[in-house]
Structures are given as structure tokens and as C-alpha cells.
Amino acid sequence: MSSINELANICSQVRRDIVRMVHAVNSGHPGGSLGCTEYFVALYFNIMKHRPQPFNMDGTGEDVFFLSNGHISPVFYSVLARSGYFDVKELATFRKLNSRLQGHPTTHEGLPGVRIASGSLGQGMSVAIGTALSKKLNNDSCTVYSLHGDGELQEGQIWEAAMYAAANKVDNLISTIDVNGQQIDGSTDNVLHMGDLKVKWHAFGWEVLACDGNNLEEIIATLKKAQTYKGKGKPIMILMQTAMGKGVDFMEGTHKWHGVAPNDEQLKQALSQLPETLRDY
Numbered sequence: 001m002s003s004i005n006e007l008a009n010i011c012s013q014v015r016r017d018i019v020r021m022v023h024a025v026n027s028g029h030p031g032g033s034l035g036c037t038e039y040f041v042a043l044y045f046n047i048m049k050h051r052p053q054p055f056n057m058d059g060t061g062e063d064v065f066f067l068s069n070g071h072i073s074p075v076f077y078s079v080l081a082r083s084g085y086f087d088v089k090e091l092a093t094f095r096k097l098n099s100r101l102q103g104h105p106t107t108h109e110g111l112p113g114v115r116i117a118s119g120s121l122g123q124g125m126s127v128a129i130g131t132a133l134s135k136k137l138n139n140d141s142c143t144v145y146s147l148h149g150d151g152e153l154q155e156g157q158i159w160e161a162a163m164y165a166a167a168n169k170v171d172n173l174i175s176t177i178d179v180n181g182q183q184i185d186g187s188t189d190n191v192l193h194m195g196d197l198k199v200k201w202h203a204f205g206w207e208v209l210a211c212d213g214n215n216l217e218e219i220i221a222t223l224k225k226a227q228t229y230k231g232k233g234k235p236i237m238i239l240m241q242t243a244m245g246k247g248v249d250f251m252e253g254t255h256k257w258h259g260v261a262p263n264d265e266q267l268k269q270a271l272s273q274l275p276e277t278l279r280d281y
Helices: 004-025 030-035 037-047 070-082 088-093 124-137 156-167 188-192 197-203 216-227 264-272
Strands: 064-067 144-149 173-179 207-212 236-241
Touching (some): 004 088, 004 216, 030 070
Parallel strands (some): 207 236
16 A cells, blocks of 8 residues: 555656646546546555456456546546556557547447446446446445546436435445536536535435545545445445646646647646656656
């Protein structure tokens, strides 16, 4: 298990990967990827019990993760590679023709670590619930994790899934929402204000926790606390406050970097703020 300093170094390198990947092909989604870096690093390097090699598509006997807001694939791919699912050099193929690293995760090319195609928002929670129920049926005590965007909560399927999970006591599921307050067209409050999310999820029958998702110690502590609620009859939701574009000062806190790649000068500026800690791909 890595120390906080080691995890922080991994976060810096993952952020370098993200901005370099989207810059290289002038496309992709850096904002949410940068904001969720601590979550992914904490999950894959500290929290989850998982086996990168050999990759087991069914996830039998290990914790599994589903990315519902699939547009933040750069952070997902970087962490999968850095944690041993495939060669880090493959990050250089991001969004290129015939690459396994498409703009949204896909399964037809067999990229290790990816169990569902995602990016059509609203679907990931349903898949995570089905997997969690499958684990229960198979007496598999491992945990299912999922990540969702706050703008994604505007999809009705999320709330259908939320009702189903609570009604069926899917208490081996720990879902997290990236609450950065931003989506492609502006702030979530301006596009469709969703009110008090803590109250909503409680009303839907979930155990609800909250944390600062850009604080490694806090996100690790919250994920560990969430684990203590397993088996107690309720699905678990973490409301994770993050800053879109975290780690790059000119990208932080604005929807303008939701799906825009940095130019050459902006890349240079971003990399100057992010120490190379594990070597670039």
C-alpha cells in the first residue's frame, strides 16, 4: 500500500499523462479527468483489491470499478496503465485510429481494466448494480465501485437505478459522484439545478457520505468509511467535491476545459506545474 507522498507523486504523473494525451490529438476531456485524479489514484493504488494481470473480465473474487461518465477516459487510462493493466507506452495511442484507447472506453478491442463501454451517460449505475447483485448470488464478498458526474444526474436512468438499488438492498455497492458543479454547457446550477444532493440520496434510501475529492487523505478515509457500511442493507453514495481542471491553474473551476485540449503553449504551462515523478510515456 502506497504512502500519501507516493500517491501524491502518482497524481502528478497522471495529470501529466492527461494533458499530454489530449494535447497530442487535440481532443479529449481534460477538465473532469484532472479533477478526479485523486479519486482514481486512491481507488486503484490504495483501496481496491484487484488483479491487473491476468485481467479477469468477470471480476470474480476481486473488487471491480465502473466508470459511468466515460468522457473522462484520460484519467482512467492513465491509472489503469500506471497500476499495471497494460503498458504505459500505449497511452501514446489515445484517440488514434485502431487504438484500444478510444475517446470513450470500449470493450471490443479488449483493453484490460475496461469491463463496459461507457460515455452514454446514465447507464453505469445500472451495470454496477447488476454486477453487485451477481456477486451476492455467487457469494463473492468483494465490492463494486462506480463513478458518475454531477451533470449525469440529469439522466432519469440514474434515479430509476437508485430506487432499485435501495429497494433490493444492494449493500455491496459504493458509488461516487464527482460534484464539480460544471458540465459542458456551464454550471450545473444554471443548466438544471438539482437541489440538495445529500437530502435527495438519503430520500432514495442510500447511505450518504461526503468528502473533498482533491484531498488524498480525505478521499481514502471516506472510501474506507464507506466500506464499513457494506452488508448493512443500503447502497452507499459518496458526494465528492472536486475542482474541474485541478492541478493546472488556468483550467481550474471552469466548464471551458470540459472538452478542450491545450495548445502547445498551454501544454508547456501546464506541465511546468506538474512534476514528472514516474517518467512520461
